[in-house]
Amino acid sequence: MLKTRTAPEADGDGYVPSARRIERERFRRTRARRATAVAALSTLVTGAVLFLVITRSPGWPRTRETFFSPEYARMALPKVLDGLLLNLRLLVVCGAAVLVLGLLLAVARTLRGPVFFPLRALAAAYTDFFRGLPLIICLLMVVFGVPALRLQGVTTDPVLLGGTALVLTYSAYVAEVFRAGIESVHPSQRAAARSLGLSGGQALRFVVLPQAVRRVVPPLLNDLVSLQKDTGLVSIAGAVDAVYAAQIIAGKDFNFTPYVVAGLVFVALTIPMTRCTDWITARMDRRRAQGGLV
C-alpha cells in the first residue's frame, strides 16, 4: 500500500503544504482504502465459495474421514515426528555435502586454459548426467544397485546410500546455480583483481566467489528447500523417515490422514526456512547499501 504522509508540519523552514498536495494525498488515501476493501471482500467470497463447494460435495463425509481424521492424526503425529528427525539429519549432512561438491564442480567448469580441459569436461559431463537423471531412478540405482555389487567394505545402509543419491543429483543442480553466479560477476572485476597482482586463484577466492555466492543465495535456498522435501524419497529404500512412518500407519486401515500430517509437517518446516533466507538476503542488502558497519 502506498505510504501517505499526513500533512507534514513545517520542516523548520516555514514550508506549508499547498492545497494541491493536500488534495493529492486525500485522493491517494481514498484509493488505498478502496483497494483494501475490494481485496478483503474478494478473499472472503472466494473462501466461502471453496468451503461450500467442498463441504457440499457428495463425497465429503467419506473424504473427511479418510484424509482429515483427528484420531488418526493424533496417532500418527508422534511417529511422523520421530521419522522427521531422520529427514532433518539427512538435510543437514546432504545440504553441506551438496554445497561443497556443487561449488567445486562450478569452479571446475569455469576454469580457463587448455590445461584444465579434462577437468572442465568431466564437470560438465557430471552436471549434464545427474541433472537429467530423474532423482527417483538415481535413488533406485544407488540404493539397490550398489549393495548388489557386494563390494567389500561398501555400506549397504539405505540411509547412507539414499543420502549419496541425493547428493549426486542435487550437487549437479547447485553447481549450475553457482556457475551462473560466477559468470554473472563482470569480467572487469577479475581484471581489476589481476591488475593488482592477485593470482587467478586469489582473484576467484577474494573477488569473484564472494560476489557470486551473494547473488545466488535465494536460488540456492530454493534448492535446499527442495532437497528437504526430497529427503522423503529415501523411504523407498526402506529407511523409516517421516513419509515412511506415515505410510506404515496409512497402510494398516487405508486411512490417508498420516500422509496429510506428514505433508503439513514438511510445509511447517520449509516456511521458517524461507523466512530465514529472506531475512539473510535483506540483511546482506542492507549492509551493502548502508556501509560503514565494518
Add this chain to the structure above:
Amino acid sequence: MSTTDDTPRPAAETAGPAAPGGRPVLRLESVRKTYGRGTVVLRDVDLEVPPHTVTALIGASGSGKSTLLRCANLLEEIDDGAIFLDGEEITDPRADVDAVRRRIGVVFQAYNLFPHMTVLDNITLAPRRVHGMPRAEAEERARELLERLGLGGRAGEYPDRLSGGQQQRVAIVRALAGRPRLLLLDEITAALDPELVGEVLEVVRELKTDGMTMVIATHEMGFAREVADQVCFLDGGVVLERGTSEQVFGAPRHDRTRQFLQRIIRAGRL
C-alpha cells in the same frame, strides 16, 4: 605522495622524453595486437617511457589506447613484438605474470572497485594477500593515503555510497597501495560527470609532482597538454606521432594529428 622508486628523483628530470632519464621504465618494441581474425588493434607500436615522466596517449575512440595499456599490464596477450619493464622482457611466456602486475598499478575507466568490500578492504586486499603485509600496517598505510586524497572519513563505506569522483580516487589509492613502479591510467575521467573531473585530475597532477611514472590514455586534451612530458598520437593502431607536449599540440607534424586536434578544438575541448 611517496612512491617507492629505487632511485631518488633528480629534480630536473621531468623535462621530457628527450631528456636522458636513464633506462626507460616501460618500453614497447614493434608491438602487434589483433582481435579475432584480422582486426589489427596495434600495429608495430614503439614507445619508451622514461622514469618520472608522464606519457599521454591521445587519439580517437578505437585507436588502440586502452588496448595498449591492457597489453602493458599483460591483461591482453600481444601477437608480436616485446614489452619491457625496467629492461626486463615481460611478454616472455616464462615471465611471472603476477609478479609483473605487482609492479604496475592500473586505474580503469569504470573504477572497477570491488562492490562487496569496504573502501579500506578494497585498498588493503592486494598489500595483504599479494605482498603479505600485516593487516594493521596495510590499513595504516591505506588510511594515510586516503587522508591525503581527502577521503579520510570514507574508509568504512562501501563503494556504491561514494560519488564517481570519490570512487575513482579510491581506485587510484588502491593502485598506489602496492607501491607500483608504473601507473597506467585508462581514461579515468571518461565516466565522470564534468564537475567531478577536476578532483581526479588534481590527484594525477600531485602524483606527477611526486615523480610517479605514468601512462595516461585520455580524451582530456587540455590536461594532456599540461601534464604530459611525452604525447603519443594513435590512429588506427599506429603511433602516428610522438613528441613533447609542445611539439604535438603546438606544431603537429602529421595531417591526421592536425585534423584530430582541430576536431577537438571545434568541439571546444582544448
